[in-house]
Amino acid sequence: MTATILDTSAEEALRRGHAIATAIEDHADEIREILGGIASDASIRAEIADAAGLLRTADIEAERYLATGTDTRVRVYLPSNNALYSLALFVLLPSLFLDDVMARPSTRSKTQYRQLMDVLGSHVRSSARLVDRTQREFADLSAGCVVVFNGRPDNGRKLAREIGQCHFLGFGAGPNPVFIGPELTEDDIAASASTVASVRMYNNGEDCLCPDLIFVHTAVRKRFRDALVAAIEAIPATADRHAAGLVNGPLSSEGARSQVDRQIHSAPGQLVWRGTGADHPAQCPAAIFEGQIADLGGTLPEYFGPVFNVVEYQHFQQAETYLLSPGRLRDGMYVWGYGEPRLIGRERVGTARHIGATTPFDAESGHEPFGGWGPDASWSMRAAGTPVGRPLLLSDELARRPR
Numbered sequence: 001m002t003a004t005i006l007d008t009s010a011e012e013a014l015r016r017g018h019a020i021a022t023a024i025e026d027h028a029d030e031i032r033e034i035l036g037g038i039a040s041d042a043s044i045r046a047e048i049a050d051a052a053g054l055l056r057t058a059d060i061e062a063e064r065y066l067a068t069g070t071d072t073r074v075r076v077y078l079p080s081n082n083a084l085y086s087l088a089l090f091v092l093l094p095s096l097f098l099d100d101v102m103a104r105p106s107t108r109s110k111t112q113y114r115q116l117m118d119v120l121g122s123h124v125r126s127s128a129r130l131v132d133r134t135q136r137e138f139a140d141l142s143a144g145c146v147v148v149f150n151g152r153p154d155n156g157r158k159l160a161r162e163i164g165q166c167h168f169l170g171f172g173a174g175p176n177p178v179f180i181g182p183e184l185t186e187d188d189i190a191a192s193a194s195t196v197a198s199v200r201m202y203n204n205g206e207d208c209l210c211p212d213l214i215f216v217h218t219a220v221r222k223r224f225r226d227a228l229v230a231a232i233e234a235i236p237a238t239a240d241r242h243a244a245g246l247v248n249g250p251l252s253s254e255g256a257r258s259q260v261d262r263q264i265h266s267a268p269g270q271l272v273w274r275g276t277g278a279d280h281p282a283q284c285p286a287a288i289f290e291g292q293i294a295d296l297g298g299t300l301p302e303y304f305g306p307v308f309n310v311v312e313y314q315h316f317q318q319a320e321t322y323l324l325s326p327g328r329l330r331d332g333m334y335v336w337g338y339g340e341p342r343l344i345g346r347e348r349v350g351t352a353r354h355i356g357a358t359t360p361f362d363a364e365s366g367h368e369p370f371g372g373w374g375p376d377a378s379w380s381m382r383a384a385g386t387p388v389g390r391p392l393l394l395s396d397e398l399a400r401r402p403r
Helices: 004-025 030-036 042-054 058-067 081-094 107-123 135-141 153-163 186-200 217-234 255-264 316-324 324-332 394-397
Strands: 073-077 100-104 128-130 144-149 167-171 176-181 214-217 270-276 288-294 307-313 335-337 352-354 378-382
Touching: 004 042, 004 058, 004 081, 004 107, 004 378, 030 042, 030 081, 030 107, 042 058, 042 081, 042 324, 058 081, 058 394, 073 081, 073 135, 081 100, 081 107, 081 128, 081 394, 100 135, 107 128, 135 153, 144 153, 153 167, 153 352, 153 378, 167 288, 167 394, 176 186, 186 217, 186 307, 186 335, 214 217, 217 270, 217 288, 217 307, 307 316, 316 324
Parallel strands: 073 100, 073 144, 100 128, 144 167, 176 214, 176 335, 214 307, 288 307, 335 352
Antiparallel strands: 167 378, 270 288
């Protein structure tokens, strides 16, 4: 492809991206209403800003997308949460460059995805399509395509085997452990507790980037717990799904609340604090557990709710050994923290990518590879072969495919 054609195509894609971004911002109130039943107001506002920002900077990935050829076919299994941002990242952005991007929404959020597409209307290229198909039917439509799957890794690998010939990209979840190390001042402890509370409570805890493990050094454990309780108590509990700001509000469904209740009932460690409830059947009061590394099993729950799993460690090697166990090597995504000197200069711990004193939400960029090296967290498969765990970016994967 000549430079002139490439430049022209990139300019056209950028123009389209700007148009969709403007439509998202112009219809922000409608989008908040559409998503208000499955997400918190603060997280919806973040999705609106992130989706618009992603599409306005589509030219960053133009060369990689255009290198793959406009006839490349992409099939997307969309998740039940982060509906707007997932739509922008996996459907709207690639459709600026490619002629055949087809997506199957999660059954739980199918209505919301349809309504979002209706709101954006004519600004969306006809190459971006949502289809109402069973998973089996959509698998038949995915043969020979690049497939983007959001969900549980065992379901994804089963699906990849059913499809057969395809390039399969799986986006799962990981525990995203945060370290609260011994080299923190009192102010640092308070600040880190506030950050951990905010990150764990993002969208009421219903996000794959929320930390399911909080490693706290023995030297600061008691002070961190007190600071964490204070930080959570400052977050209002509410029954109002549309309440502004960071809140402990209703989960996406009563079923989601029931699942978190079951996890709390069977969680390792000791329940040391429970927050305030609100008069709503889907609202789940925040909970803090404390335990030891020895309490953790090979299977670690993904807490899709406001659960703080605090695990004490005395030496970094104890925690690192756990993160090198088979289960954690499979789901390594991100690791981050404060005041732990043994993290300095590390690219990874096990298969988790070290992102420093930065939260996973701040580290994530739609134009950069997502995740770490855990084959249950982010993985690539070709023709139902062996999953390879690595950070993934759709445009990178498309650009490196053999033509």
